[in-house]
Structure formats: structure tokens, C-alpha cells
Amino acid sequence: MNKFASKLLSVNQMLFFSHLFLVMVIIIGMSFSRYESEWNTRVESAGLIAQQSLSSMINDISLSVAGRNYTKLTMPSQLNHLQGIENLLFMEIRGQSDYSGLPVGVRFSHDEDIIWRTDVSAEDIIRAKQTLHGLSQSLVDSSGDKRVKLQYLFNKSSEDLRMLERSMVLKNETRFEVRLASDDDHPFVLVPKTQSLQIHIPLVNKSGGSLFAVFDASALYQLRSDIVRSLAVEAVVAILVSILIILSVTYWIVKPIRRMASYMSQDIEKMNFSTLPELDRRDEIGSLARMLKMLAEKVQAQLKELRHKSDTDALTGLGGRHSYNTSAEVFYRHTMASKRYFGLIICDIDNFKLFNDNFGHSRGDEVLKIVADAINSALLGDELAFRIGGEEFVVMASCCHCDEVHRLAERVRNHVANRNLPHARQMGTVTISVGAVCVSPGQSVSYREVFEQADSLLYDAKTAGKNRIRLCRFSDRNNDPSALFEMPICKEFASRK
Incomplete structure (x- = not known):
């Protein structure tokens, strides 16, 4: 194949295409590495912010689940608080009462603008109707202060019945597929299909439970597009600069370039350009050698900084x-x-x-x-x-x-x-x-x-x-x-x- 290539291409052309390929591999590899690092950092940050926005509610929710207090879980102030959490689309609470052992389930949907129960049965609605009917009969035969109290109970029972009926309709309706496993080591997952961020936070009551939440991550995906666009521009610019450098190379510098390619084939952390003879040259080869040295040192410094961050406990500053x-x-x-x-x-x-x-x-x-x-x-x-x-x-x-x-x-x-x-x-x-x-x-x-x-x-x-x-x-x-x-x-x- 070498003989065939030598018949079709001149030495300069062979040098150009071979080293252009090498430069592109390096640039694409480093661009991909930068993309992975930047994207993972952004996702981690978004997940932590989403967790922190819900953390303040965990104790109150756990207490309500422990006592199966649906009134507190579905009260208007709770709805207003959830509506105020940025990008929160959906939330579900699953747990078990510490006292009765009965299941507790509540959902919130930003689009529906409501909090509803997920464990409502037909028997619950029948009992609520019977209670309301009994209060209605008592109202007919009552007067004075007793009638005022009965009217309050009647109104509250009416609202409870309305909520139960509404919950019965909504309990199986949700456009979100909460697929996040209950794993404390991986408390959130990004779902590309729906461009959403799903969070899991365990409850702290005795019988346990979970809070699942879905956040809108469309802005995060828009940021990813910006990152890709920026890296693509940088890669194109780097490739264009490399082409200009390669075009200036002639046959007599093939050996120095091969030597530099050998240096570049090493592990990035083991690279040592201080012994490279071309560093002392004042022509294009010397410039290229110094540029590669500077690039390698910059990457090595970044790797060293990343290693330092991984070795140091972020909270205390001691070794991690x-x-x-x-x-x-x-x-x-x-x-x-x-x-x-x-x-x-x-x-x-x-x-x-x-x-x-x-x-x-x-x-x-x-x-x-x-x-x-x-x-x-x-x-x-x-x-x-x-x-x-x-x-x-x-x-x-x-x-x-x-x-x-x-x-x-x-x-x-x-x-x-x-x-x-x-x-x-x-x-x-x-x-x-x-x-x-x-x-x-x-x-x-x-x-x-x-x-x-x-x-x-x-x-x-x-x-x-x-x-x-x-x-x-x-x-x-x-x-x-x-x-x-x-x-x-x-x-x-x-x-x-």
C-alpha cells in the first residue's frame, strides 16, 4: 500500500494528509474529553440544585406521611410552594404510615395545578358520601351554634369528597414515567427522551418512603447544544491552524515531525517535552514543538487540578x-x-x-x-x-x-x-x-x-x-x-x- 500511495502522492502530500489526520484525532479526542467533563459538571450541578430545592420539605413531608396527614400534604400553601419551585413539573410522594401501616400516596402536577391522592378507592368515596349525607340530615334538624358547627363540617366534608373524586380521576393519569431507582448513590437521572431531570429523595420517617420529582431540563439541553457548538468552532479553528502549519512543512523535516508524533503518542501525564531537540529551532518546526509543549503542559495542569480536587474533601479541605x-x-x-x-x-x-x-x-x-x-x-x-x-x-x-x-x-x-x-x-x-x-x-x-x-x-x-x-x-x-x-x-x- 505504501508503494501505491507513493505513486499517487508526493512526499509533501503524504506528510500533509497523515499529519492532518493525526491532528484531527488529537483535537477531536480532546474536544470530546472537554465536552464530557463540561456536560457532566452541568448535569451534576443541575441535579444538586434540584435536590436542594426539595430538601427543606423532607422533614415536614416525612411527618405528614408518618401520621397519614393528607390535609397537610394537600393544603393550598403546599401547592403554592410547589408551584414556586423553578422548573418543577411533577412530584410524587410514596410512603407508609408509621402508626397505621397504611400506604400514603400523593402527586403534584404543575400543568394540572393540583395535588391529589393516589391511594383513593371506591370505598373511600362511598364513606365520604355517607358522612356528607349524615351531616346534611343533621343540618336540617339543628339550629344556633350547633348548626354553625355542622355547617363547617358539612363544607369541609364536601371539599374532602370533591378532592377524593378528583383524585380518583387523576390517580392513574400522569405523562411522566418515573423510572428512577431508589438508590442514594445515584439520586437523580437525566431522561433525554422527555428532556427532564428525575430526582429521588428518601423520606426520614420510621417506615420510610420516597419523594420522586421531575424537573424540566430543556434549558440544560440547550446549554449542551451551546457547548457542542463552541467546541466545534474551537475544533475547526484548531484544524485550520494545523493545516497552515502542515502546509509549511517540507521533506527535510519529516524526521523531526515523526519524533514529535512519537512524543504525542505517550500518555498525556508522562509527556516530557523538555528533551525535545526541536524546541531550540527558530523555524516552523521549533514553533510547532513549543506549541505542543505548551498544549501538553496546559492539559497536564488541568489534569493535576482535577486530581487535586478529587483528592481533597470539598467541604473541609482535608484529604478526601x-x-x-x-x-x-x-x-x-x-x-x-x-x-x-x-x-x-x-x-x-x-x-x-x-x-x-x-x-x-x-x-x-x-x-x-x-x-x-x-x-x-x-x-x-x-x-x-x-x-x-x-x-x-x-x-x-x-x-x-x-x-x-x-x-x-x-x-x-x-x-x-x-x-x-x-x-x-x-x-x-x-x-x-x-x-x-x-x-x-x-x-x-x-x-x-x-x-x-x-x-x-x-x-x-x-x-x-x-x-x-x-x-x-x-x-x-x-x-x-x-x-x-x-x-x-x-x-x-x-x-x-
């Missing part, structure tokens, strides 16, 4: 779960190889759920930030700190002796306690409980075993009264089951009040 998973084993093995003591400290905020229940998750997030800042301020520089989930934090240290682990753990506990953050009800201030393990040099033990023992110590500290430290030298439970929580191997350092 991903960073912890990639760093913990490495730090532990390095410490053991350096013949130093390894300290693992696990911290957990005491009664944090009670704090959230009383002050809300926004205040809870503020406390997490303050506690993380206090933990960070207790570090001397060589330690690593992570938030591994919820209100749980991990600190790892490389020490000369186990006493340093104790001092670090006490310093962390004190720094949090000294913030004097008011807790819920009679709980005083926000404190943490600490489980810590010190591993001596030469001990043959896996990091997982160290973590499990520290986690057990944390549980022990909480059981013993919270706001305290439970610290042990690591012990092999198989060799000495009694050594784990007994002196002198293990010490408990309770707070002084």
Missing part, C-alpha cells in the same frame, strides 16, 4: 476518601521501612447526628469545617489528615516513640474541645472521641489490621463516655487476646473537665 485510599498504605509501608513508629488516629464527632437533627445539615457542615480546621491546626507538618466519611477523620503520623502518638491524639482532642462549639440540648460543647494505635518498628502487621484495632478503640472510647482518647500499642489478638485493652500495653486518656 480517594486520597486516603491511595496514600494510607504507602505512608504506612514507608514509615515501617524507615524503622519509625507508626501512629494511626481515628476521630469521630460525638453525638453528631443529634447535632444535625437539632440545628440542620447546614450548621452540621459548618461544624465539620471547624473540626477539620482544629484537627489540621493540631498537626506539626509531617502528619497526614483525612476525612474518610461523615463525621469520621483519620490522622496518620510517623513518630520516634509511641508517646508522640499520645501527645498528637491529645492535641487533636484539645484543639477541637477548645473551639467551644455549642452542642444540642444538654450536650455541652462539640467534642470528639479518639481511637489510636501505635505500631512499633519491626512488627509484621497489615495496615488493615491496624485500622480495625484503632476503629475498635474508637468504639470503646465512645462507649466509655465520649470526649476521650483510647490509645494502644498494637497487639496481635491471635497471640495474646487479653492484651488489646489491658495495661500496660493499652492506656486510656480521658478528658479533664
